[in-house]
Amino acid sequence: MSSAAPATLHRTPLHDRYIATGAKLVPFAGFQMPLQYAGIREEHLAVRRDVGVFDVSHMGQVETRGPQASELLQRVLSNDIRRIAEGGSQYSVMCREDGGVLDDLFTYRLAEREFLTVTNAANHDKDLAWLRSHAAQFDADVVDRRAGFAMLAVQGPRARALVQGLADGRLPARLHCCERRVAGAALLVCGTGYTGEDGVELLLDPGDAPAVWDALLAGGATPAGLGARDTLRLEACFHLYGNDLSEDRDPIQAGLGWCCREQTGFIGSEAVAAARRDGPAEQLVPFAIDGPGIARQGNPVIGGGVVTSGSFSPCLRRGIGMAYVSVQRAVPGTRIEIDVRGTIRSATIATKPLYRKGS
DSSP: OOOOOOSSOBOOTTHHHHHHHTOEEEEETTEEEEEESSOHHHHHHHHHHSOEEEEOTTSEEEEEESTTHHHHHHHHSSSOGGGOOTTBEEEEEEEOTTSOEEEEEEEEEEETTEEEEEEOGGGHHHHHHHHHHHHTTSSOEEEEOGGGOEEEEEESTTHHHHHHHHBSSOOOOTTBEEEEEETTEEEEEESOOSSSSOEEEEEEOGGGHHHHHHHHHHTTOEEEOHHHHHHHHHHTTOOOBTTTBOTTSOTTTTTOGGGOOGGGOOTTHHHHHHHHHHOOSEEEEEEEESSSOOOOTTOBBTTSOEEEEEEEETTTTEEEEEEEEEGGGOSTTOEEEEEETTEEEEEEEOOSOSOOTTO
């Protein structure tokens, strides 16, 4: 979960709260972030069974606005921006001309000509530069809003009830957003998340983040770190950029053809259309280890392929992960073998998501 650290790590507005709770901190995407508080398993299960809150203020935000804001985003994002109504959101990928994935993003339509796109932390500067490089062709402004927001993810079966009790109005439905006051702070509430559970994400002024965090914890939310965020998203088979997505893979290989609308003419659409037509040689699939052991990113799949993500599942109580394998072997129920640092572990290709309620 760590990445190469620069000489000086950025801190989120909640850094003092990390220290006060005794969180284990790690460098991640240029920030000092909590890996865990009480423990990854405890935090993971709290989100699955009750409610947890993540500080995800390291994520980036880019505002696109102006008469041709939608046309600009239509050109650079793979999905169909025209389908987002005001107060709606949409998942998409951003591609190079050859179809390689630059990032996967969520875009919120705040008004007819105003959008907010959330970028992955490590990709923010790259994404911002890419958007600005294409904005010259459109009557639209691209504004870096990363410094203007803190971001909290409140997730779990009780997440909405907790936030609703602190809000001054009804919360938005899933994949929608609206402005509200929560614990007295004006913010944007978004019906999105990265855990496979219901919940919301809150984008707010950095100065208001500590008070809102405190109110959420007072309401019973368990603070959760990057470790639980990773195991939760992996059980749900959500992609992690830099692991399961990269510039070396196209969205068809990654199983993200559903968010690509080639007819819109987005950058890379011709390459993606060709990949869809011809079919990929390899495909990203979830797997479960048959016995003991955990596969990790980079472990080779015997006979061809590579693990992109792997961890221990607190809910399934076994090793799980995702890997690129040949299309011929990308069939649920297929047995594969993974070389885990010289030890061969058998695994079975599964269906998405790996974890389902009641399983």
